[in-house]
Structures are given as C-alpha cells and as structure tokens.
Amino acid sequence: MQQAVQRQVRAAVEPADRTIRLALAGCGTVGGALLEQLTRRSSAIAHRHGIRIDVVRILVRDERRDRGGHVPRDLVTTDLHEFLATDCDIVVEAIGGTDTAVVIARHALMCGRALVTANKALLAARGAELADLARRHDAPLSFEASVAGAVPIVRVLRDALPHAGVSAVRGVLNGTTNYLLTRMHAGATFEAALAEAQRFGYAEADPARDLDGRDAADKVAVLAWQAFGVPPGRVHVETRGLLPWPDRIVADAVALGGVARSVGEARRNAAGVSCTVEPVVVNGDSPLAGLVGADNLVEIETAAAATIRLAGPGAGGDATASALLADILAAAPSPPAPARNVGPAADTRRHRWSISVPAARREELAAAAHRIRVPAADVTEDGLHVRLLTEPVDRSLAGALVRALELQACEPVLLRVER
C-alpha cells in the first residue's frame, strides 16, 4: 500500500511522458542491484529520458527470502506462468542458467517485448535463435551486461566499430581468475587466493565455471558474434582454464620473465574466426599485466583505428545492473528531456601548474609570480629554460601569470600537472 502511494507521488512530481512496464526475472546479485538503481535513479531517469519505469512483476525461486525494502513484496512471484502472462513492455532476465531463462526469453520476444539479459550462458547456447526471434517479432534484444559487466564492449563493437576492420577482440574476461593470478603473482597460494576471493565476493561459492574457463568461453562466443557475425553455437572455443595446475602456471610465467593472464580471444584469420580461452604469459609492462584484481580489460584490434582498450569492473551487482539499465533505457527510446542544471561552467578545481620561460627571462617570471601572488612549490632550470611549479592554485591565477608574461613577450609555456 505504502509503495503504491509512493509510486503515485513519484508520478505526480516527475515530468515523465511515458510509463514503461518492466518484468524482472531474478532478484539476486544482479536483479536486486537493478531494482535498487531503478528506485534510486527514478527521478533522474524521468527528467533525462522522459520515462517512468514501473516494475510490475518479479520472478524468484524462493518467495520467503528477505530481499530488503526496495523489493516490493506484492510484486514477487515464484509462478513462471504468472510471470509470463504479466502485461509488460520490457522483460529483464537475470536468473542465469539456460533452462527457465530460455523459456522466458523466447516468450518475451515472441510477444514483441524487449528482452534485456545479463546471461552469457544463454546467449552462447541460444543467441542465434533468440536474435532470429527478435528480428521476426520486431522485438529488441539487448545483452550488454552479459560480457565484461560495466565495460560497454558490445555497444562499441556493434555501434562504434562496424566498419573499422576489427581483426581481433581479446582480453581478460573473467575477474575471478584475474584476481587469483594477481594474488598468486604476489606470493599467495592458489587455495589462499581462492579463499580470499570468496571472502571478498570476487568468486562464487562454486567457482567451477570461472576456473575451468567456461565463463570466459561463453563471453568469447558472444564477442565473436558481435565482432564477426559468427553465430554463437557455430563457434568452438578452445578452452583451458587455470585448473588443474594454477600454481605452476604462475611459476612458469615468472620463469619466462612475464606475467600469467587468462586471455579470451576471438581472432579472424584466412580460414574464419578462431576462438580461445587459455593462460598466456604477457610482458610485465603490457596493459594485460597491469590489470590487477577483479577488473576486466578488452582490446579490440582494428585496421582503421589500431588497438582500442576498454577496462573496468567486469562483474558485481552494481556494475552489471548499470549495463542492464543502459540497455533498458535504449530499448525504451523517448525524446531526451533537457538535463537540469547543466550549462557551461568554470573549472572550480585547484591544480598544480608548470610555467616555463627562456632562461634569460627568469627575472620577469619571478617578478610576475611575486606580483600576482602565485605560490611556487619548486623552480628548476636546465640551461635553456626556467620552470616554475606552482602549489595547487585556481586556473584563473595561472592564467593571469601567463598573460602577464605574454605581455612582456616572455614566451611562457603553461602545463597542468596531474602527477
């Protein structure tokens, strides 16, 4: 009752032009985080996108489980048929697995509803069939959240690089294994690193699909599909995970002077597209070696734009839910309303600045800095130029000093220092 009232109040105060009805299958790590984001961002969504998203049904396995205050109990059901019969515009599938998930996905698309899913296993097994259904029923199918969590790799491949001549998509696609390898390179045993990963929530209670490479293989299949058009199900991903000798993988990489990473790769060659997931020794100064912890990193090798890299949180409720939310908003298009309070503004931060002039003009630099009251952290000279490093100051103060030096034809060079 209280929730219904809250929903009406929200509708009265928000300038939403349209209401989108959303049915959510799964309210665990990802589904729960999505519900929380939908609640927290409802006002911003209404203002920016002109829509109100009403969650109309939530499918779970265990009705009695406590899910927190942001999950309206009256919407929760364990009845699949009731869920399928719910009138809605968008279905979000976040239950995982392929059995019930494929029933939900097929039904949504055949009803002409948008389907948004985070389920790479479903896509790797049934992606081609679902894409075909989506085409035939003119129903959007979106799955940004299924690969690399918050890293928008699917959208980049599909929308930004369709004609860039992509030759390979590769990277660290499983945060759990990357965390383990990072910790093992730091001296931890595999068992200790795994226990730690489970304690911090980086690895599930049953990490089998991460450790044997199947999780990354499903993602590679989705990436090969998006990059090269090979339908998942038609590709074979040659897969070797960390098991059975994870410690030896790290020891061998160290002996070879490099760093072990579990790399998933889809690569075009003369014969077609090869797909692999395997341990790889990379150079210690490479971006893949630099990726420590549970993040993901994807490299796209292109003919037109060389290598493009995207990195960020590859899993976790919030990161994955933010990708789901982007797909939901894209599947429910509406004219964007003007954003509030966003106009041109001055940079209000303080920075360190380097201001250099030819060495012969050091007196003018010192005098101008003194006159304008620019605090110096350091002054260095290399024979040709003298360089003043400021304490953190407003942009306007650095600008005033440069203008004063320019008026005296001192040829100042101004750099913002972020180091």
Ligand SMILES: NC(=O)c1ccc[n+]([C@@H]2O[C@H](COP(=O)([O-])OP(=O)(O)OC[C@H]3O[C@@H](n4cnc5c(N)ncnc54)[C@H](OP(=O)(O)O)[C@@H]3O)[C@@H](O)[C@H]2O)c1
């Ligand atoms: N977790 C991540 O970081 C992450 C990242 C990227 C993608 N994903 C993908 O997102 C999906 C969901 O993952 P998750 O981590 O959120 O899983 P989860 O925490 O285990 O949650 C699964 C949810 O689905 C419900 N459910 C499962 N099987 C069901 C069935 N047969 N009928 C009805 N409800 C069912 C569960 O109900 P109960 O709550 O009652 O048990 C639970 O609410 C998976 O496809 C996963 O691969 C997850």
